[in-house]
Amino acid sequence: MTLGQNQYGKAENRVVRIVRDGATHHIKDLNVSVALSGDMDEVHLSGSNASVLPTDTTKNTVFAFAKEHGVASAEQFGIHLARYFVTSQESIRTARIRIEEYAWERIARPGEETGADVPRHSFVRGGQETRLTQVTYDGASWEVVSGLKDLTVLNSTDSEFWGYVKDKYTTLPEAYDRILATDVTGRWRFAWSDDAEEAPDWEESYREVRAHLLQAFAETYSLSLQQTLYEMGSRIIEHRGEIDEVRFSLPNKHHFLVDLAPFGLKNDNEVYLAADRPYGLIEATVLREGREARIPVDLSNL
């Protein structure tokens, strides 16, 4: 019997690096997988770990490098890491670093085009969201509920969370400057229900609703995701007369500051672990005064 090809390492390290240049922030969002191979016969055959750099250490190295070397490009970052593992450890002969990079575009803020010093810390994930609609007709009246899912947005500042209930199980530290990120799932119900009335311009409506929810996300100084959600919904109701009801389901995509102190590094709100689960899930309806709520509570039932 012989041992064949083998490799090991930490997969899918979700590292987010923020560079703060005054009011203009820059973001790099990577999914980094490390696979190392070399003199690893003993750990497989006799159980001796003497040649094994722990996968946990490879994870720490990814986060520490994001701070120490920055992330100029995924390629440069991968080259740094691969060279480090191969040259620093005698037992490691080959390092394969796979990186996925997620694109973020800025959410434009009014005044930006004039060169004014407006905040530039709000981003929408590149790649299109999915647009949705449901049309119901009973021969007399119409119900049109449209919406979207998977519109990912992030603010790299202007978000706090504190002053909440604390019981014996509460460990969450209060946050005075955190990342706020979510995948927007939303539905909005049109007031139009009668062929006798002129129907809305559906294309323009979608564009405008999307723009309003993005602006509200970007401009709200947030004390909770609940507050941001209400601002997004109420801005749509306020500006779009064709819509009576909006419901959002917003996962709170937690970004935890990584403790780099064990490596002698200061993490001044720069390097984050983007956790995928569990996540907070914040859901609410915003309704025009005097109208009835008809969008189902559970949007997956729509």
Ligand SMILES: O=c1[nH]c(=O)c2[nH]c(=O)[nH]c2[nH]1
């Ligand atoms: O915006 C938030 N709302 C919450 O209800 C909550 N709960 C929590 O642990 N973190 C957060 N953040």
